[in-house]
Amino acid sequence: MDFTISPRIEDYRARVARFVADEIMPVEERAEAWDAHENIALDWLEALREKARDEGLWCLQLAPETGGQGLGRVGMAVTYEEMNRSIFGPPVFNSAAPDDGNMMVLEKAATPEQRDRWLAPIVAGAVRSSFAMTEPHPGGGSDPGMMLTTARKTDNGYVIRGRKWFITGAEDADHFILVARTSDDPRRGLTAFLHHRDDPGWRIDRRIPIMGPEEHGGHCELVYADMELPADRVLMGEGMGLKITQMRLGPARLTHCMRWLGLAKRCAEIGREYAANRHGFGVRLSDRESIQIKLGDLAMGIETGRLLVMKAAWALDQGSFAKKEVSMAKIHVANLLHKAADVAIQINGARGYSQDTVLEWIYRYARQARLVDGADEVHQMVLNRHLAEEGRDFWRWEAPGG
The missing domain is CATH 1.10.540.10 (Acyl-CoA dehydrogenase/oxidase, N-terminal domain)
Incomplete structure (x- = not known):
């Protein structure tokens, strides 16, 4: 590339x-x-x-x-x-x-x-939206095949029943994409539906308190109690719900990484600025080898993340699903964000732990990065599966006609 x-x-x-x-x-x-x-x-x-x-x-x-x-x-x-x-x-x-x-x-x-x-x-920015897929145990999370929310077909459409949780933005959303089970077929058993906040038969049970700052609309637990939807609310056709989740979650994982790189760079920026101006025991912090090592390592980690993200972005633009590339970027950048906030807080000392900078906000926000859109371990298993299937070709270079 x-x-x-x-x-x-x-x-x-x-x-x-x-x-x-x-x-x-x-x-x-x-x-x-x-x-x-x-x-x-x-x-x-x-x-x-x-x-x-x-x-x-x-x-x-x-x-x-x-x-x-x-x-x-x-x-x-x-x-x-x-x-x-x-x-x-x-x-x-x-x-x-x-x-x-x-x-x-x-x-x-x-x-x-x-x-x-x-x-x-x-x-247009007139409404906000939400994607309702994740369920509490024993329902589907990283594995959509475990989904328990059902959509029963009727003469007039579908009846939805089930429970979702940690649904981002739900409290402020008007438009929802909902994934539910329509059959037991392992590949064509899920269907995606469109519904509006005003449709009857569902409710927000609670806005779940979380460790960090929240997106607009929070992270909510939803209950679908025989919500009736007409057939024209089906997205892409019955049985195409797994395809919808794949279309959405792959690029969405990568866009998270794109944004997290910006936050990681902001952490490095705040750390560098403080180190350049803070003196102790007659020495400027930025002149201390220990600080230089921390910032140099962080700079390398950010650049590594940028390369992983850019390779995945390039592969997507070429028409690839980029499953390996997205998983590698997701693991690395999620961990990088937490490390960047931690390093910058350490350099800033008590100032970093205070609310005088955005570092403590980023630190609390960063912990979710290793969980959302697939935990680290899920993506590591994905990579291992590719390694088992491809062997040494896991690391192959793409060549013309190859």
Whole structure:
């Protein structure tokens, strides 16, 4: 692959970087701009979103005919990293989970009528969305084959019954993609449905308290108590639910990594700045070999993550499923984010443990990275399966005609 980005992508990267520095990061410093769940308050968010739209920085991930800029996965990797220099960055550009992944899967899988009804309002920023798949034990989590929520077919459509939990953004969402079991077929037993907040027969049981700051709408437990949906709410056809989850979760895992790299770089930035200005025992911190080793190792880890993410993004743009590449990026960058926050806090000492910087916010947020969209161990097993199947070809270089 060629690591030179196009002039168009570089233009978007520079514009996003300037917008984050000039418009978003100053908002982080204003206490009144924070909501009760440690995210950007919605009125402040909407004002920034309007500016992003005006500057043509809206929905960079989507095709122009959908309302985006068509940057592709490589362009997303470059710009998403810049967006998340600020903890408030991604939602300003309509590039935050779960809307990000939901928009991309609806763009590919929905009918024209479904795109008009279910996708267009998310693209416009008029509504938020959620992806309802994960279930409490003994239901499906990383293994969708364990799913217990059922969709029973009737003369008029389907009746949904079951329970979901840790559904990101559900409290603020209007549009939902719901995955339920329609048969016991191991490959065609799941079906994806579209439903609205106002559809009867379901409820939010609770917003689950978590360790770290929350996305808008939190992480919720949902109960479906015989919710009736018409047949036109099926996404991509009955039995295609597993395909929908694969289409959505692979790229979504990678976009998480793109954003987390921005946060890791922010940690390194705060650590370097403090080390350059803090003196102790007559020596500047940045002149101490121990600090230089920490920052040098962190810089290498970030660059390793960028290369893994870019290879996966490039493979996706070439039409590959990039399963190995995405799993490797997910494992490395999730662990890197936690390490970056930890190192920066250690360098900053008590200041890092305080709320005078965003480091403690990132540290608490980072612990979920090794769990969401597949725990480390799940992705390690995926890689081992590829290794068992491919042997030495696991590390092969792609060649023309190969």
